[in-house]
Amino acid sequence: xxxxxxxxxxxxxxxxxxxxxxxxxxxxxAMLQQVDSGHARFVDLIGRGVPxxxxxxxxxxxxxxxxxxxxxxxxxxxxLRARAVAIGTPFARRVARAMLLIRLVNFLTGRSxxxxxxCRYLVDRLNDDFTPWVPSxxxxxxxxxxxxxxxxxxxxxxxxxxxxxxxxxxxxxxxQERNTGPLALxxxxxxxxINGVCAAPALAMDAFYRLDELLGLAxxxxxxxxxxxxxxxxxxxxxxxxxxxxxxxxxxxxCLRKHxxxxxxxxxxxxxxxxxxxIPQVHGGLYESLARLREKIEFSLVDFSDNPLLDGERMLSxxxxxxxxxxxxxxxxxxxxxxxxxxxxxxxxxxxxADHTGLNAQLAARPGLDxxxxxxxxxxxxLAARLRLLAQPVSLFTSETSDGQxxxxxxxxxxxxxxxxxxxxxxxxxxxxxxxxxxxVRLRAQSPGDGVLAVLxxxxxxxxxxxxxxxxAVDVETILQQFDHPGFVxxxx
Numbered sequence: 391x392x393x394x395x396x397x398x399x400x401x402x403x404x405x406x407x408x409x410x411x412x413x414x415x416x417x418x419x420a421m422l423q424q425v426d427s428g429h430a431r432f433v434d435l436i437g438r439g440v441p442x443x444x445x446x447x448x449x450x451x452x453x454x455x456x457x458x459x460x461x462x463x464x465x466x467x468x469x470l471r472a473r474a475v476a477i478g479t480p481f482a483r484r485v486a487r488a489m490l491l492i493r494l495v496n497f498l499t500g501r502s503x504x505x506x507x508x509c510r511y512l513v514d515r516l517n518d519d520f521t522p523w524v525p526s527x528x529x530x531x532x533x534x535x536x537x538x539x540x541x542x543x544x545x546x547x548x549x550x551x552x553x554x555x556x557x558x559x560x561x562x563x564x565x566q567e568r569n570t571g572p573l574a575l576x577x578x579x580x581x582x583x584i585n586g587v588c589a590a591p592a593l594a595m596d597a598f599y600r601l602d603e604l605l606g607l608a609x610x611x612x613x614x615x616x617x618x619x620x621x622x623x624x625x626x627x628x629x630x631x632x633x634x635x636x637x638x639x640x641x642x643x644x645c646l647r648k649h650x651x652x653x654x655x656x657x658x659x660x661x662x663x664x665x666x667x668x669i670p671q672v673h674g675g676l677y678e679s680l681a682r683l684r685e686k687i688e689f690s691l692v693d694f695s696d697n698p699l700l701d702g703e704r705m706l707s708x709x710x711x712x713x714x715x716x717x718x719x720x721x722x723x724x725x726x727x728x729x730x731x732x733x734x735x736x737x738x739x740x741x742x743x744a745d746h747t748g749l750n751a752q753l754a755a756r757p758g759l760d761x762x763x764x765x766x767x768x769x770x771x772x773l774a775a776r777l778r779l780l781a782q783p784v785s786l787f788t789s790e791t792s793d794g795q796x797x798x799x800x801x802x803x804x805x806x807x808x809x810x811x812x813x814x815x816x817x818x819x820x821x822x823x824x825x826x827x828x829x830x831v832r833l834r835a836q837s838p839g840d841g842v843l844a845v846l847x848x849x850x851x852x853x854x855x856x857x858x859x860x861x862x863a864v865d866v867e868t869i870l871q872q873f874d875h876p877g878f879v880x881x882x883x
Contacts, residue, residue, distance in 0.1 A: 428500030449790030466580025478527035488592035547572035618830025638674025649841025839861035
């Protein structure tokens with residue numbers, strides 16, 4: 391049971407446990423009372439005739455439209471319908487659950503003007519595994535409004551959720567199965583649900599874990615290539631890490647040295663190519679970027695992200711929903727990830743060079759008759775080009791909507807969702823490199839380091855030695871499948 395009693399409980403670990411492990415959630419009555427106090431202040435301001443965006447007025451360009459009492463009552467639910475325009479495959483369940491929790495966390499500040507009933511309802515839906523179906527394409531709007539609409543319209547019995555068979559199910563039917571009715575909204579609760587930053591940090595958390603695993607894989611593949619290259623160990627000497635101010639450099643060196651422990655392979659050349667010497671710096675760069683991404687996600691959990699801001703007797707029109715700090719770091723992660731993938735392609739190229747390895751050219755069993763592995767590098771060039779394209783700063787491709795009222799947007803969701811495609815490209819590039827690295831290590835006929843030997847033994851029955859040319863796509867696909875196997879994943883840790 392995760393019990394939230396104060397702001398210190400709203401942390402990364404609890405987010406992960408609720409979103410990814412479905413840990414049950416409980417909110418203290420003191421925090422819920424804080425929510426009701428904020429709601430009471432909001433009701434008082436409205437009662438005194440203070441205008442409120444999205445409550446007494448329309449939204450966006452229609453902010454000048456004043457609403458009567460009938461329209462005000464209809465507006466909260468109506469705004470959860472009009473903005474449900476996204477399409478495509480859904481966000482993962484853990485992402486959608488994280489969205490619910492992050493929005494709940496923001497409400498607990500008491501600055502959004504919602505009732506505690508909304509918070510209690512969100513807790514109940516998290517606890518009974520009511521998970522919204524949020525499509526992944528079509529999120530070009532300020533903040534996360536479109537994603538939030540798809541997520542939170544389910545609370546009023548509209549839209550879709552994940553069903554028992556992982557297919558989408560009408561939210562109304564899912565609520566009925568849980569013997570509960572839809573949430574009745576009032577005041578600014580509709581606006582509070584669609585406002586704010588919750589999809590972006592939820593997607594960022596998911597990306598963090600995926601890319602953290604990918605980094606472990608990249609380190610292991612690099613270790614195999616180091617052995618295949620018979621590269622000197624100078625670049626991963628502990629002194630390099632001690633002399634660097636970046637923790638990622640020493641972390642990478644420690645990891646590589648562990649994989650290469652007890653190696654009997656003698657260096658072929660005095661100095662390896664740069665692509666082999668800068669592994670700690672490039673992989674360490676991704677490590678650092680991910681660490682900072684985690685920090686920005688944690689900031690997003692506690693930062694106010696709504697509009698307007700309820701502050702005592704004031705209702706302030708603000709831009710707190712614009713998560714620039716997070717999206718900037720996402721762009722940094724994309725760049726760091728692209729460097730990891732592109733470095734893999736360069737290492738692969740050098741593995742095929744007889745001058746650099748002392749092995750047969752292109753690692754061909756019968757040079758001239760056989761092409762060996764040269765075409766794997768050509769395939770990797772294709773992936774590297776795609777990777778570089780995706781690494782461009784998506785957040786700069788902003789535009790304007792609502793006749794200019796909403797004239798700048800973070801583009802956080804497109805910036806985040808492209809990371810998954812980048813990760814898949816990197817995995818494929820690492821698979822090509824690993825095939826070449828395993829081939830080179832086998833040709834050396836010397837005992838490699840402990841981690842590399844474990845990989846060699848793991849694939850012994852899966853990937854036959856390259857004794858002559860054969861279609862290599864099957865081998866690469868086999869490697870890609872094993873990347874997700876628990877037995878192999880354990881080797882990367």
